[in-house]
Amino acid sequence: MHLTRSTARTTTTKAAAAAHERSASEPCHPALARLEGTVRALRAWSCCRCGGAAGSSSSSSSGYGLELLEAVLAALGETLATPRAAAALHDAGDGAPDAFLALADAYGTFGAAMLAARQSTADARAGARRGDGAAAAASARARRRTGKELRHLAAAVRPASRRAAAVPGSADATGDEVIGAVAEATVAAAEASAVIFSRCAAMSPDGSAVSSHKWLARLGVAPATSKVAPQMAASALERLEELEDCIAGLESGSEKVFRRLLQARVLLLNIRNPL
Numbered sequence: 001m002h003l004t005r006s007t008a009r010t011t012t013t014k015a016a017a018a019a020h021e022r023s024a025s026e027p028c029h030p031a032l033a034r035l036e037g038t039v040r041a042l043r044a045w046s047c048c049r050c051g052g053a054a055g056s057s058s059s060s061s062s063g064y065g066l067e068l069l070e071a072v073l074a075a076l077g078e079t080l081a082t083p084r085a086a087a088a089l090h091d092a093g094d095g096a097p098d099a100f101l102a103l104a105d106a107y108g109t110f111g112a113a114m115l116a117a118r119q120s121t122a123d124a125r126a127g128a129r130r131g132d133g134a135a136a137a138a139s140a141r142a143r144r145r146t147g148k149e150l151r152h153l154a155a156a157v158r159p160a161s162r163r164a165a166a167v168p169g170s171a172d173a174t175g176d177e178v179i180g181a182v183a184e185a186t187v188a189a190a191e192a193s194a195v196i197f198s199r200c201a202a203m204s205p206d207g208s209a210v211s212s213h214k215w216l217a218r219l220g221v222a223p224a225t226s227k228v229a230p231q232m233a234a235s236a237l238e239r240l241e242e243l244e245d246c247i248a249g250l251e252s253g254s255e256k257v258f259r260r261l262l263q264a265r266v267l268l269l270n271i272r273n274p275l
Helices: 002-021 030-047 058-080 083-089 095-130 133-164 173-201 209-218 230-272
Strands: none
Touching (some): 030 058, 030 173, 058 083, 058 173, 058 230, 083 230, 095 133, 095 230, 133 173
8 A cells, every 4th residue: 555655646747737737728627627526535535534524424425435436437538538638648667557457357357246246135034034044044144255356356456546646747737647647546446445345345244153143143144043023024124124224236237337437447558559
C-alpha cells in the first residue's frame, strides 16, 4: 500500500501543478472536471470506515462503492475520447492498460464469487424454510470459502495501481494534467476495488466454528438441530432474502464495472496504437 499511496500523491501533485499553470483562456475540459470530481468522491468513500450511511451493511456499502467506481470509469471513458487526452497520452507509458486488464480479471473473479455467494444464500434460505439446520450450516461453509477467496482477491488488486506509475510527462501543463488525472483514476480504482472486495468478504462468517454458529444464529437458524421455531424461520427467511437481493445487486454492479474497465483499456490502447 505504500507504493500505491506514493503514486497517488505524485499524480495528485502533478495534476494540481498543471491546473495552476493552465491559463484562464483554456479552462478545464468538462469531461476532465467530471473525472476529477468522481475520483474525489470515490476516494472519500474508500477512506470512510463505514463506507456509506451510518448503520449500512457491508453489502449495501459495497454496492454504493461499485456505483462510485462505475461513475469514475464512465468519466474516464469520456475523458479518453477527447482529442486533448489522445494528444497527451499518445506517447505516455503503458502502465494504465495493464492495470485495467488486471482489474478486469479481478472483477471477473469477483462476479463468479458473487454468483457462488448468491447460490449458497439461496441454499440457506431453502434450508431455513424446511427448518433444516444442517443445510444452513453447509451454506455457511460455502460462504466462508467465498469470503476467503474475496480476501485473497483484495490483497491481489492492491498492487495493480503501480502499473500506472512512472508515466512520462507531456510537453505542456495541460498534457501533464490529463496524464496525472488518468493515473490517479487508476490508483483510486484499484484502492476502491480492494475495499469493495474486503467488505464483501466481511459478509461471510470467518473460519472458526464459533463465528459460523453466531452467523447462523443471527439468521435464526440452529446448525446443530433439524428444526427451528416457526418465528425464527420466518426471520431467517426475511434476512436471507434481503441478503440474496443485495448480492444480486453486487453481481449487477460488478458486471457494469467490468465492462467499463475493458472499455477504458480499449480506448487507451487505441490512443497508443491508432489505426
